[in-house]
Amino acid sequence: MLLVLFIRSPMRFRLLFLVFGSVLLTTSLLAQSPFEFRTLSQDAIEVRLQAFSVKNDQREATLKQLFVQSGCKDDRLSEQVVRKNLPPNLICVLPGATDQVILVGAHSDHVDKGDGVVDNWSGASLLPSLFYSMSATPRRHTYVFVAFTEEEAGLIGSEFYARNLPADQRTQVSGMVNLDTLGLGPTEVWTSRSDNSMLDALAQTAFAVKIPVTAMNVDQVGSTDSESFAHYKIPRITIHSVTPETWPILHSTRDKLNVVKIKDYYESYHLIAAYLAFLDTYLDQPAPPPKSLQ
Numbered sequence: 001m002l003l004v005l006f007i008r009s010p011m012r013f014r015l016l017f018l019v020f021g022s023v024l025l026t027t028s029l030l031a032q033s034p035f036e037f038r039t040l041s042q043d044a045i046e047v048r049l050q051a052f053s054v055k056n057d058q059r060e061a062t063l064k065q066l067f068v069q070s071g072c073k074d075d076r077l078s079e080q081v082v083r084k085n086l087p088p089n090l091i092c093v094l095p096g097a098t099d100q101v102i103l104v105g106a107h108s109d110h111v112d113k114g115d116g117v118v119d120n121w122s123g124a125s126l127l128p129s130l131f132y133s134m135s136a137t138p139r140r141h142t143y144v145f146v147a148f149t150e151e152e153a154g155l156i157g158s159e160f161y162a163r164n165l166p167a168d169q170r171t172q173v174s175g176m177v178n179l180d181t182l183g184l185g186p187t188e189v190w191t192s193r194s195d196n197s198m199l200d201a202l203a204q205t206a207f208a209v210k211i212p213v214t215a216m217n218v219d220q221v222g223s224t225d226s227e228s229f230a231h232y233k234i235p236r237i238t239i240h241s242v243t244p245e246t247w248p249i250l251h252s253t254r255d256k257l258n259v260v261k262i263k264d265y266y267e268s269y270h271l272i273a274a275y276l277a278f279l280d281t282y283l284d285q286p287a288p289p290p291k292s293l294q
Contacts, residue, residue, distance in 0.1 A: 035205075035277035036137045040129050042266040048129060049183075049265070050257065052121040056109045056149070059121065060087040063108060063147050066128035067092045071135055072145075082149055082160045089157045090147040092131055096139040099172050100284050102276065103144050103234075104130060105158060105225050106179040107151030114255030120151070122260065123179035126269055133273040141174060141280050148225050151180075158225035162232055174283040176236040177276065178226035183265035184246040188216035190238040193226055198237035201282045202275055211271040218242055239272060241265075 048066060053059050060079075067077050072092040079088035090108070106123030110116020127145045134143050148157035162170075175198055189202060206213045218240070226236040241264065242250070249255055 035274060035281060037133045037273045037277040038136045039133055039270055039273055042262065045126075045129060045266055045269055046262055048125045049117070049122065049260065049262075051125065052115060052117050052257070054110075054115055057087045059108045059110075059124065060090055060147065060149070063090050063124060063128065066125065067131065067145075070128040070132040072128065072131050080161065080164075082157050086156070087149045089149055089161055092127070092145040094131055094135055094139065094143040094145070096142040096280075098140055098142065100141050101144050101169075101173045102141045102279055102283065103146065103173050103176040103229070104179070104276065105146045105148055105176065107149070107157065107225055108147040109150050109152050109157075110255075111152050111251050113251055114253050115257065116255055117257045118184055118255050118259060119181045119250045120179075122182040122265065126179060126182070126272070129269060130273055130276060134276055137277075139280050141283065143276070151225050155223060155225055155228050158228035162228040162234075165232075170232050170234065173229070173234045175279060176226055176229040176234050177272070177279075178224060178236060178238040179240075179272065180224045180238055181240045181242055181250065182268045183260035183262070184241040184249065185243060185261060186241065186264050187211065187213045187268045187271055188240050188242065189213055190218055190224070190226075190240060191215040192217045192219055193224065193230070194237035195235040197283075198235050201279055202237065202239075204282075205275040205278045206271060208278075209271060209274045211267050211274075213239075213271065216240070216243060218247075239268070241268065 051062050053062060076093050078091050080091055081088050104127065106127055107120050108124040110119060124147050127147055131145050146161060150156035191199060202213060224238050226238045229236050249259055
């Protein structure tokens with residue numbers, strides 16, 4: 001995550017309005033279309049977080065092992081070469097009943113300072129676990145999980161992935177969920193880098209599973225992998241945990257395992273798993289018929 005200045009935006013109140021203002025209209029959808037998912041234990045999630053390496057190429061190798069352990073293997077797991085001498089993008093596909101795609105991404109690289117546990121092994125190491133969470137139930141959407149390379153050098157991996165998607169496949173991406181820097185505290189969402197439809201679905205999910213999420217914009221200088229897809233008008237959202245109090249940890253020698261608050265990290269995992277399941281029923285729904293004028 002490339003960050004310099006953090007602003008606790010008025011958008012925080014907007015997200016809370018989405019939770020409480022739209023719930024009367026949308027809770028029935030949650031009741032009529034229950035989302036199903038399974039979760040790993042907190043201990044298992046913590047073990048995967050502890051499996052970080054300070055070497056980016058070793059991170060990619062570890063993620064490949066974790067995907068295989070989670071059931072993603074053979075022709076479902078592939079590497080996308082981005083540039084010579086760089087670790088590849090690692091891609092795991094969970095086929096659904098349709099070709100419509102929910103893309104879930106996190107960058108696996110880190111800067112030289114610190115161990116890069118928070119930024120962003122915390123996001124990347126959740127990808128295999130989220131595959132496991134989604135894979136127990138047949139899905140309408142196809143889920144594509146991508147560990148992007150070289151985000152810290154300027155979104156290189158995600159821009160390569162988005163640019164090289166054929167135009168017809170880009171139109172099939174219903175939404176992109178970006179995980180960047182989790183576990184520093186409770187779940188936050190970067191509202192200024194997220195589309196309203198994706199925010200609304202997150203608010204509904206948070207209300208349903210009773211796990212709080214609030215808005216925390218981290219604009220000014222820097223970006224994150226979701227913006228590689230915004231360029232192509234793909235709805236996106238970035239979920240994180242950064243606040244003005246914790247931002248100095250990033251890109252510093254303080255970015256180590258001991259700064260992760262495991263209870264908050266596990267709650268973020270639980271919320272994101274529920275969110276991905278809900279998106280399967282929420283995205284690409286046909287518009288309701290117009291009310292009769294009679």
